[in-house]
Every structure is written in C-alpha cells, then in structure tokens.
Amino acid sequence: MMTEIRIVSRGGQGGVTGAKMLAYAGHLDGKFVQAIPKYGAERKGAPIFADVRISTTHVKTHAPVITENTHSWIVLDPSLIQTIPLSKLSQDTLIIINSQEYPKSLQNENKLRIGKVDAVKIARECGLIKSGTEMVSTVMLGAWVKATNMVSLESLKNAVKHQFGDGELTDANIRSIELAYSQFEFI
Amino acid sequence: MMTEIRIVSRGGQGGVTGAKMLAYAGHLDGKFVQAIPKYGAERKGAPIFADVRISTTHVKTHAPVITENTHSWIVLDPSLIQTIPLSKLSQDTLIIINSQEYPKSLQNENKLRIGKVDAVKIARECGLIKSGTEMVSTVMLGAWVKATNMVSLESLKNAVKHQFGDGELTDANIRSIELAYSQFEFI
Amino acid sequence: MNVKIPEMMDRPEVLLRGNFACAGCGLSIAYKTAISALNRPIVVIPACCSSVIQSLHPNVTYNVPTLNIAFAAHASAASGIARAKKMRGEDTTTVVWSGDGGTFDIGLATWSGAAERNENIIHFCYDNNFYSNTGAQRSGATPRGAVTTTTPGGKKEKRKSIVRIMAAHDIPYIATASIGYPRDLYTKVKKASLIEGYRFILIDAPCPTGWNSDPALTPELGELAVKTGYFPLYEIEKGKLTFSRRGERYRDPEKRVPIEEYLSKQSRFKKMTSTQILEVKKDIQHEWDQLSLFE
Amino acid sequence: MNVKIPEMMDRPEVLLRGNFACAGCGLSIAYKTAISALNRPIVVIPACCSSVIQSLHPNVTYNVPTLNIAFAAHASAASGIARAKKMRGEDTTTVVWSGDGGTFDIGLATWSGAAERNENIIHFCYDNNFYSNTGAQRSGATPRGAVTTTTPGGKKEKRKSIVRIMAAHDIPYIATASIGYPRDLYTKVKKASLIEGYRFILIDAPCPTGWNSDPALTPELGELAVKTGYFPLYEIEKGKLTFSRRGERYRDPEKRVPIEEYLSKQSRFKKMTSTQILEVKKDIQHEWDQLSLFE
Amino acid sequence: MKEMVQTLEKPQTKLMTGSEAVATAAKLSRPQVIAAYPITPQTEIVETLSGMVTRGELNAEYINVESEHSAMGAVIGASLAGTRTFTATSSHGLLYMGELVWWAGLTRIPVVMPVVNRSLNPWNIWPDHQDAMTFRDAGWIQFYAKNNQEVLDLTICAFKIAEHHKIWMPVMVCLDGFILSHTTAQVEIPSQSDVDNFLPSFKPLAMLDPDDPFAHGSLTDSEGIWEQRMSLIAGFDNARVIIPQILTEYTEKIGRLGNYMVEVTGDIDNAECAIVALGTMGEEAEQAIEFLAEKNIKAVVFRPRVFRPFPKKELISLIKQVPRLLVIDRAVSFGNAGQLAIEIQAELYASKVDVKFYQIIRGLGGKDVSYADIAAEVEKVLKEDK
Amino acid sequence: MKEMVQTLEKPQTKLMTGSEAVATAAKLSRPQVIAAYPITPQTEIVETLSGMVTRGELNAEYINVESEHSAMGAVIGASLAGTRTFTATSSHGLLYMGELVWWAGLTRIPVVMPVVNRSLNPWNIWPDHQDAMTFRDAGWIQFYAKNNQEVLDLTICAFKIAEHHKIWMPVMVCLDGFILSHTTAQVEIPSQSDVDNFLPSFKPLAMLDPDDPFAHGSLTDSEGIWEQRMSLIAGFDNARVIIPQILTEYTEKIGRLGNYMVEVTGDIDNAECAIVALGTMGEEAEQAIEFLAEKNIKAVVFRPRVFRPFPKKELISLIKQVPRLLVIDRAVSFGNAGQLAIEIQAELYASKVDVKFYQIIRGLGGKDVSYADIAAEVEKVLKEDK
C-alpha cells in the first residue's frame, strides 16, 4: 500500500520542509517514505510543489507522483488551486486547502473530497510568520492528519520536533497542528 | 618501386632538413616522396634519425622504415654507426658514412655496400659551420646521389635552393654537394 | 559629475519585467543601471545568478543580445565577439557580466589573458561576495568572518583585492561602484564606454536572499558598505586613482560609519567575534592604504 | 646578506647529471640553485620545459620527489600535497616549479586561489619569457617587441607584471631573482623557506635555444637584464618592497646599462625598431615607478 | 560466490537525501583531504562535509578550491602525498575537471568521487547521465546507484575498491541529480566501528616522500605508455574479480548491500522482456514490472550497478535467459546511439546471443521517467514483436 | 550517387607537412577569427597561421589566447557574432577545452577544429586517438584523415559541412600527430578561386545582434533540452545525407577527394579478411594488403573517414560481403574495449550480420604500427580461423 501526497505551495511558505516532516512522521510510524521536492529555478514566491510517499514496502519509484494516483493534494495557497489538473484526478481524491471559505472553483467537483482550514489565521495566532509570510505548512499537515489519519498525530508532532529542535518554534508549530486538527472540516 | 633511406645524425647536424631536401629532390624528379623525422624529447647533440621514401607510386605506409627493407643508411656522425642494427640488414644495403677512414666496426661486413666521404672536411672547406657544428647533411646527400643515382644531381641542387633560397648558403651547399659527388668512394 | 536622473530617463529597457530574480535583488539594479548606459551592448554571461534570473528558455528577460557561456569562459567569449564585430565592421559594445565567483575565482586566468591583450571589452563584476546561484558558498570575494555554506564557521581569509589585481594589469580604466549609488554607477559606465581597451567595473550588489537581509534594504546596504569604508568608491584611469566624490570622505576612519552597523544588518556576520571585527577593520584600512598608493 | 659559496657547497644534488636540458640551459641553473636550498622539498611541475629535461620514464634527473601534473594544476596539486603532509604530520616543503606560461597564463586562476587561501607553498616561476617547451610561442611574460613563433612581427603588448599581480594578493613573501646572481637567489630561497604561507619567487632564466643566444652567455644575459633595469631584483615582505643590493642602483635610469646591449645579444629582438625600443624603455620605467610605490 | 541482494525489508534508521547519504558515507570513511567546488545539484554534499570538518566531527583538511580543475588537482596531490581523498562534482564541473579526471584515471590515483548526474549545456540543472558517460573511457570505475541506501553503501565500498592494491584506481559513484540528491528517503547508517572494521586506513602504494624520491607521471615513451595502458586494462580485469568480493565483505560485515555487478529483479524464468537501465531508472523499472505484473505481463530488470568495468559476462549470462530486451539510456553518443545500448549490443554480438533487442533514450535534461512510462514501453515492445 | 575515390595518380604540386596542409586549407577557407593555444604536435599549425595573419596573407583576427578553454570560448563567441572561425588543438589541450567542446557541440556552433591526435598522460607527445575519441559523444562531426592530401581537402570541406544550414555543427578533423603533422609529403593545393567557388562566405543562422536580440544558451527546462537533443540527433541524420553530397561537390569542383564515408581499398569480392582502421592506420592497412597480396593473401580495407556520424549503413553493407573482419583501434575505452570495435560490433548485432570478428588495439602512445605488423595480424586471423 502506497499513499502519494502532493504539497502545492509558493517558494518561502515551507512546502518543501513540510514534505520532509510528513515523510518523517510516516517514518516514525514504521512506514517506508519518500519526500521529493520539485526543484526549479524558481525563487521566493513562485509556485512549487513537493511530493510525499508513505508506503508499507520500500518505495521504488523516483518519479513525481502520478496525477491519477495521488491520494491527497495539500494546497498551501488558495490561489494555487488552479494548478491542479482537476479533470485527471481519480474518484475520492482528497484536496485540503488553506482557505477561509469554500473555493468557488471547486464547487462543482463532486467526485473529490475537499476540506479546508484557515491556516493563515492559525499561523498568525501561533506567531508562525517569517519575513512577512505565514508559515502554514505544519498547520496544513495537522489538517491532513485529521482528514486521513494516515500518520499518527504523535508522529507528526515528533517530526516537527525533529525538524526544529526544542524551543519556541517547535512549540508554536505543535500548537498550530493541534488547532488545525481541531478546526479542519470537510466541505 | 619504393626506396627507403634512413639518415642518422645528431640533433643540430641538419639530418631532418637533409631528409626534407632529399625528398624534395625526388619530388622534382617526379617521384612520390615522404620525409619522416623521428621526433623525441631529445635536444641538440642527441642521436636522432629521419627517414625518406622515394617511390614510383603514392606512398601509403607511414611507419618508420623497416630495417630489413632499408636501401641506404646515411650516417652523419661516425660514432653513430653503433646504432645501426647491422645483423638485421639485407644483402647489399648501402651505408654511407661521414668519415675520414674506413670504420673498423664495419670491416667484416661483406654483405653490405659501404662508402665514405670526409664530409667534415668538405663542410669546413665550404664554410658550412653553425654554432661550432659542421653542417654535413647536404654533403652526405651529394655522396648518396653519386653512390645510387636514384635522384638526379640537378634535382638535389634545386632542392637545396628551395630550402635555403638564393644566396651564399645555397652556393656553399651546392659546392659541398659537388665536392662530395666527386670525392665519394666505395670501400 | 554624476548624471542627472532626467538624463537617464530615456535609457532603453534592458531588463524586462517579470523575471526570476528574487524580490529586492541587487544584481537586477546593477544590471539595469549599467547595461542601459551602453551603446548597442552584447552581453556575455557566465554561470551565475544572472544566468538564472533571465528565466526559462525560450523566453528571456534580457532585452539585449546575450551569450550564456561556461563559468570560466566569459572574457574569452567576449574577446571572440569583440574581434568578430571588428572584422564585420559593426558598431557594438562587448560586455562581460559576471559575478564575483566568475571574476575572482574560476575565470581569473581568462580575464587576465584578455586584459593583457587589452581586448576591447567592458568587464562588469557584480559583487555579492559569494556564489549566490548555487546557494551561498564562499568565493574569493567573501569577506573575512562571513558565514557561507562552505565556511560555516566564518571565512578565515580576507577577501581578494580584485581591483588591485586588475590594476596590476595596467588596463586603461577601472572603477568601483555600488547599487547604493546608481547615478554614480551610470556615470562611470558612460565614461568607460568612451574608452578603448579592457575596462573593469566592480559593482557592489547586495543579495538579500543569501545575506539574509531585508529586501527593502538592498540599496541601503550598498550605501552602508561605502560609508563604512568597506567598499570604497573610486576610479583608476591609466594607473591613477581618484576616489569618487561619494567615497572620498570615508578615507578618514573617523568619518566612517561604524562597520558594526553594516555587519549587524546581515545574518551572515552574526557569528563574528569582536576580535574578528577588529581584523576586518584592519583589512579595510589595509585596502585603503594600498589604494592610496595609486593616487 | 648573500650566502657565501662555501656555505652552499654541502647542498644536496637535486638535478642529476646527464639529462635532456639543452646546453647552457638557464632553468637548470635556476632549479639547482633554488631547490637545493630547501628542506625536504616535494616539487610539483606542470607542463613546461622542466617536464622535458627530466628525461624519459623510468629514469628521471630530479633527485627529489616530483609530481608532474597538468599545465594549469600546479598550485592546486601543491595545495593537496601541503595539506596531506600536514595531516600526516610530515615535515616537508611543498614547491611549485612552473614556467612563465604556467604562472602568467593558463594557471593564473589556480595559483590565485591558492594564494588567497594562503596555502603553505613556495611557488617558483622560472621566467624565460615564453613557451619554451612547445617551441617559443608568446606568453604573458613575453616582453613588447620580442619575436616568438606566434608573434612573428614582435609582440604588441607589454609583459604582464606578475609580481604586482601577486603582490595584490597580499601574500607574505615575494621575491625576484636571477640565474645571473645565484647566491642572491639561494639566499632568498633560504629566507622564504623560513616563512609560512604562500611565497612567490620569480627567477629570470634565459633560454639560449629559444632566444637564439650563445649558451655560454646565459648567466651574463641574466646579469644584463638586471643591469639594464629590465628585470629589477627585490623582495616584498608583508607588502613592503625592498630592492636587493644587486638591483637597487638601477633605479636610476642613468646608472642602467643601455637596454640595447641586452636586446642585441638575442635574435628575438632583432626586428625591433627604435620607437619600439623607446616603448620598452617606458615599460621598464613604468614598472620601476609602480614598484617604488610599495617601498 | 553465493549471491546476495540488496535487502530493504525493514524501515531504515534515518531519513536523508542522497547528498546527505554521500556525505555520511564519506564521513564514515574518514577521508583525510577533501577538496571540492560547488555546483548544483552537488552542493549539499560539499556543504555538509565542510560543516562536519568545521565542527570537528571529521578530522580532515578541507580545501575550498576555486574551481573543479583545482579540486581534482588537489586530491591528486593529496593522494600521492599519502592520504585518503574525496571530492564530488556534477555536469559542467565534471567537464571542467576533465583533464584531471583523465589524469587520475591514467596515472592510477585512488580517489573517490560521487558524481551527481546532471545534464549539460545549455544551462539545465536537471538529471541525465551525459556527464558521467563522457568519462567512461577514462580509467575510472563507475557505479550507478539506484537509491539513497545504495549511494551510501557504494560510497563506502568505493574507497575499499579504489585502494585495493590490485586495483588502485579512482572510483566514481554516480547518483541522479535531484532524483536522489535532493530526495529524502530512509537510509540505514552503519556504525563507525563497523566501517572501520571493513575499511582499514589508507595504505599508499607509492608516496611522494623525500626519503625515497620518485617522479610521478614524467615524460614516457611509447613502450612505457603501452605497459601502463595494458596494466590499466589488467587492473579492470582485476576489478571484475575483486569488486564482488568487496561487496560480499561489506554485506557480511555491515549488511544489506548485496554482491552483484548486475542486479536482477523479477522472475527471469518467465519474463517476456527484460529491461536494462542505470541508476534510478533501474529501480523505476523494478516498480514498472510490478505494475506490469498487475496486467499479467511478466518482465524482469537487469540493472548494471557497475558500468566500468563493463559487466559483460554477467549481462550476457542473464540476457541469454530472456526472449526480449529493452535498453533505456539516459544519455546519447550523438552521431551514434545510447551508450549502454551500444555496448550491450556489442557484447551480444561477441557472445552470439540472440535476443529481440529494443533501445530507447529517455530522461534527457531531467525529463521525468515514471514506472508507468517504462511499463508502456514494455507493452509496446511486446506488441511490436508479435 | 556515383562513387568517387581519392585519386593520387600524379605527383602533387607541393611538399608539405600535415600541419602545413591544415594551415594552407584554413587559409584558403578564409576564416575571420582564429584563436588557438600551442601544444605539441599542433604548434606548427598555429605558428603558420599567425605568420600568415601577421604578413597580411590572411585577413583575419588572430587571438593569442592564454589557454585552450579560452581558445574555444573565443571561437564560440566569434562564431555567434557572425564570423567563420577556426582553432586547432591536441591531447591535453583538447581535454582542457573539454567543457567548451561540449558547449560548441550541444549549442550548435559551426567551428572547424583540426585535432592533431596525441596520447594522454603521463606526459607523452606521441600519437593515438584517445584524445579525440573522448569527444565522440559531444555533438561534433569527426573526420579522421589518412594522409596530408586528405587533411587539406577535408579541412576545406569541414567548413562547408559545419556551416550547411541543415547541419550547423562543429567539425573536428583528426590527423595523427607526427605521423601526419610532422611528415612531409606531396599535397596538391587548390587555387583560391576554386575554393571560393566551392565555399561561399559565412552565413550565420543566428547572430548576436543589437537589432534583433536573443539570448543564446539560457536556462532551459527538460522539454527544451529534449527538443534540442532530438534536433541534434536529426542533425546527424542530415549530415549522413549531406556530407557525401558536399564531398561530391568538392571532388567535382576541385578534384581528387572522393565522396565516400568509408573508403574501400582492395578486392572486396575475393577478400578473405577485411581490415577496419582509422586515419593513417587505415592507409597503412592499404599497404598491408599489397604486402599480403604478394603472399597470395587477399584482404580489403574499410576505412571510415567519418566517425561521427557513425557510418553504420556503409560499414554494414561492406562487411556483409566479407567472411572475416579485423578491427584495429588506436584507443581504448578502459573497462571495456576499443571504441571502434565496440561500435562496429553493436551495428553487426543490430543488422544481424555474421562475420568472423577480431579486434586488436595498436599504436597507443605512438607505438609504431607498420604495414608488416598489420599483415601479420591478418595472417594470424586466417590461421586462427581455419
């Protein structure tokens, strides 16, 4: 069993680090994992994505996730919904969006499972702001865990600890995960 | 018909230029020719050789002359006789030596045709001295032409002109050729 | 005398909007200002951040003919262009646009040869003090004490004095300039463009991403580098050095803004101890002393 | 103060008899004198005449450990050796032995990097003013007006001032020396060997074959280069220049032997016009003027 | 020799990128002199190692050279001065050090160099094998790794192989840029003592030493060159024998790696088609055959893990057992074809093996190649050959 | 296309070395920018050309660069600035410019570069093909000349081939160091007007021009790279067609050269063995078959004059006609075999040709190879295969 997740974000939002943390959480749960950042020449602010695979056996593929097979899309910036090739998605694909409200462009997509969380708000609440940008990636991971239960909340928190070490930043991120976990809702 | 000649000399004696002139003389006679200097890291004074081929058809080989096939050896310095692999030479191979007297080491070689000319003397007579070294190569070519008639004396002289242009040097060289032509003797 | 802004306003748009440069990019300011001052430039760009900001093929942000070339081949490729255009009788200005890595390090022999031949080239080096393209590694231009990804404990050596190295080649024109003083830069480029032979202009070009500085402060960091004496502004014409109006006063260490003000605005200097800062001050003074010899 | 000959007499034999060098070879004198002054040297030799005179494998004329390396890799290979021996705790002296081509041209970036890192190396450049190995082509060290096989009309540019370029790197020790003054050379090498870091010694080493000069005159040409002011002798220690006892007096152009005496002994300068000779005199004076700034 | 295969049954102990795996392996191997120059996508290796040296975790001299030519120059010097050496590069960096890559190969310098494969110009930072393939003649042993675990294990083995006194050659460990270098995956890290037990300290065959002087690489005539070239050929023959031994020793002492030159994945006996590919494309092909199995198509993967020495015998004895062969190259010899395809065909000819042969080129300039793509190619082969 | 062969029936008009032949050909071709760096045994080319420029016999800019990397950099720049360009190198010089050799190949710079073949390190100035072979992947057309006449003729053709708008690629003309470069032989020199008539002035496909700006070689994604690589492959396909046409035109307008990609010498119908070799070893083999004929042994020589594009079809259609094949390489892909042998075998496999195949390596580091040696090898083949 292999689960493929794509995190869609803008340079600077923490999407790549988020992918690593998610993979790490899977790793702590005893799964085989992979985190693939898609590198380009893009700079801060440009759209980028990173893929995560969580599997019960060693992952042999190295390619970016295949659209049809992707289990979940975690979208860190609502303006990036347009980059998702909706028509190619399979039945029940999960899309989690950082957004206050239900995105209009998805209103008629009934083969998908769509959820949202106001990650910007949570990030601000928790003080997760760097150079003026809200760091929403851990928030979004918290929401995804709530939605899927595919890694344990505990492991995700430990992954955050592993990433940021002990200290305020970790505390803030863990708090944000908890908030997201409680505030996430399917639409 | 292809004739192969090896000129044995020391760096600075003009052996390589001699090979070029001999080839040029053959060229003027309407033959196909080749002059191959054997280049090494050797400096002035070190033993070197240069090969000449004169042929009635286009010369296809690019290798140094093969010992057994070599028609003539032109030896610009008697101390270099020792470098000739005498035992490998074929019947009637011609060896022409710059020497005043008959070299002892060749006294028992009766399968060979051996000739000599006192090229040092002739070169001095003609003023062919450069940085203290007698330039004996044209002298030796004159002797070779006498011995073999394989290129015309005229062509050899023209080759010298081609090499050194008009002027004293050419005149001296031509004189040296004539002297060698008259003084050469088989032993 | 510096050109007035209105005189600059009809300059051509050489760097088109909407490219890959980071927000607040110092090299963009440098490029726009310098290249727009030239007559029919042809620009050679070796590997550096400038080869990234130009965006992806088949589009490009540079609005002038541009040859991308291997890291160490800037001045040689430019030599080829300059000679070819001479053969063709075309009126163009051949330019090398290189980072400090390309100029101070891997490509040094290349430009030194071109400088010796006195090729008809203007060589610009925009200096962000490190390899920005590949993620902030040490270069020969990295100042003592600066943390880079290959000098995580801070660089031990002082920065190469590329200008003095250039000056030893006795080329006709050398200048330093800064994106903190765009009019000064523009004026110097205009002046250089009237001279024949190998000309060199070193441009201080802060990199907010690599220096971890506020993008809005890019020009201010340029100014501070001048005011602290860290980056003196001057020209060397036929071997004779003149400090620029903007720079002259910082000859007097007393008049300089304390270097700490400059250092504290960039996290790359965060680890510096006070002894190291003292050494840097010595490096600065040493450079001024050496430069003064050429006055 | 120069060492006395008797003090030199127990020096090791570093260059064995019976090698491929031409008769009267200047580099042989330079090598013998310089390398024999060192403690446990390990010598890195890039492509140059020194890689030829060593004779054919499996024999070698050099009686010290020698690494032959690619033309542009001298100072980097030496950096590797110096660091490795440091790791191993072995007491050796790492040396670059390069011609002017390797130093002035193709390998310039290499040593510049090593100099910036202040690697613990002594870099010798024996300077015969051109590429001797390959048959007398132009190098960055070729003086204006000299005929080489790639400048058959005489070189148009003046020679690079490699010493000023080195000096701009602020390395701890720089010296010029000549095979015309072997004791001076030996003394300088001894001195350099006591200093740590990147040290550079430029040795004037006439090449009778390439210069078409009488082999017996090799040392005299070395002397003449000094006496005509063409090749000033000096040391630069920590940035401070001192002209050597043997060289100081030629600061005064009046005291110099006329350059024509030097030029006329080498057929490479045969084609020079009097205007060119005047230019060369200017080049010489320019170099002295520039050097004097560092006193 | 008993066959061993890479075992990855349990989740491994650390998550790391391929670059970190290289740096970790290097650190465990205790190089004494490191010289390197940054280039995307190799930079993380260099940065990590310089951090280790700075923090004192690795007792080595780290030389921040000013170019790749100098990086290789420095490690050649350091190796001959008697130390274990390490460098890493990619793409244009590899080309820029090309002259010295040859130098190290032809004069037998046992340096270890990971090459993070990246395409060549025009500027493009994404992976293909054009860079490393350019040096397939140059007297280097070449490994191509399929995943981060193999990157780590092979890098440690590379030192032992390079420094084996019957081999004494440089070794390149190739890993696909980004695909491995920047991808995080699980890697099991051996303990320092296990590695020390496997890899003894550096024992120079010849060392620059004032007490026993020699000249290295001096002017050599044709006879000397011939002798050295023949010795290099013999060295590769030795390597064919010794590499599996060293891989065996590693697997026994440290585990997991396997001792094959060519890895076989799948059911060779029933395979309708075999796929040959290097590096991550090889592991991708493994996924592809699982994917094909779902469609009831049987295929097998032969992945040469070693490209130099070229594993002729191993490949031939495998190919003999299958009816069809699909070779996928990630590089081209322009004016002819894919390098891997050319060399395999040559061997097939020499061994008179008859197999239906198909060759394709994929993944140039970082073009994605997924298991689905590979599977589709296999299906195409089967359709064409009906 | 009717077949034409190199004709050398009458003594030619001038005696010159291979280097002079190159320089003469270059001069006749009117390059506008020349940049080169000396290296044995290429120096005479560079020196002769700089003399011609200095004396005003050739109207060109001559750039005395400070390294080969810069030589190739300069001609790339000059070519894109709209001029015909020329350089020449050898051995380590070729390696040192390697990064830019690739640059010229992959970004399509129509420069012409003779390579005077010389062995690689340790220092050795004598000939073999290791230097040029290293760049067989690099997107260059490669010729190997057998004698000084061919050197001259091919160099002139090289410009026309490089600059053909359906090819637009760099061309390397390889000549064996010393064996050709320093050997004096007869060469017929075409008149300037004949050459001008054959070779029109330079017409850039794209030029750096302030009136029509573009960026050359800028950052390119996988799709762009793929497109350019496929175009390069197509360019070689074009070259296969166009090269014989240009050689035909040369032979018609100027004479002598012949229009084949692979030269055949000897009686193919009765040959017991065919010999394949490049450059002067090819002509040496021609002599060898005459030598063998005296012993009543019939052999034939297939000499690929073009190695890139690899003349597959031509070789295969010839090899099909003989029972035995002896391939002689003057270089090695260490860890596998001779490059020529590998590629021919691959083709034999692909074309399912059955021939008794023999391969040897000869002449490394300048080891002499005479016709007698080659003849002996043929005899050995015949003895072995009885």
Next chain:
Amino acid sequence: MNEEIELKDPVLPLGRPTLGSAGETGDWRTFRPKFIEENCIKCYKCWLSCPEGTIRVDAHGEFPYIDYDYCKGCGICVHVCPGRKKQKALEMVPE
C-alpha cells in the same frame, strides 16, 4: 543512399526577450507598495532603485506609477522614497 529523408532545420538554443518571461511575478508579493500622490516630489529615486523596472514613469515631470503585474513587493521603492516633509509617497500595504 538515403537522400529522400526529410532534412529538418536545427533547433538552436535561442531565447527571445519577453515581458513576463517568468510569469506574472506580481503574485509573489505579500505586501504591495501604495502610491500617495500628494507626497510625491517626482525625484524618481523609486524609479532609479526598483530592481524590477515596475516603477513606471511615462515622461519626466509625470508621476510614477506601479506595474502591479510584475512588482515583487520588495519594498525598496518605499525605503528609498524621500517624500515630502518626511511623509513618504510610497508605503507598503498587505496584499
């Protein structure tokens, strides 16, 4: 031999100058510079220092304006703006 194949034209590595070669980089912004006309003294320092060329001026003497399609929101223009009586003519506001 195979003259009849179609000879394709070479694809050269040429990029053409293009506005927005990297897309509409305005959406990289999190803050935007806002122009306050009454404070502007038309010194054009913003124009001079904007790395993006997104401070536009139609002619000397006109007010500058901002091309928000490409402005990356670096804040330099605001930082360098002297404004009138210490009141800047530009300020950063959140997107």
Next chain:
Amino acid sequence: MNEEIELKDPVLPLGRPTLGSAGETGDWRTFRPKFIEENCIKCYKCWLSCPEGTIRVDAHGEFPYIDYDYCKGCGICVHVCPGRKKQKALEMVPE
C-alpha cells in the same frame, strides 16, 4: 565467477632518479672546457653556474674538475671564470 585469473600488480608511472637518465650527454659536445690549474683561484663560480652539475668539487678548498661524461660543453664555466690576473682557469677547446 573468474576468481582464478592471476591478479597482476598495477604498473605505476614512477621514474627513479638516475645519473645519466638521458644517456652520456657528454657526447653532445663539440667543444670541451679544459681546466688550467695554475690560473684557478678556487672561487667556484664555475661550480655555481654550471647548469649540468658537471663542475665537481670534492670539498671546499680543493680544485674543481669536470665530469666529461655529462658536460654538454655549453661554455658557461669558461665565461664566468674570473681566473688569475685575467688568465682564465678554463678554456674551450674543440673535441
């Protein structure tokens, strides 16, 4: 697989210091330096400048002598020899 092949030792490119590595270079000579003992002041300038090391001195205070096996006859020693009262202690004579 083929463990039984004999594993040869690598041939490394090592040259060893050898007297006369290029042969007895004395035969490159056309003139030879001749030593005239009575004129020698033991200044050892010849020793200092001989490129070949073929001016030999057994110990300080002894007379120099010449190793004719390797002396290339360049004449430097003669040229630099000051000699006694302008009478050189070395002169070149034809071989």
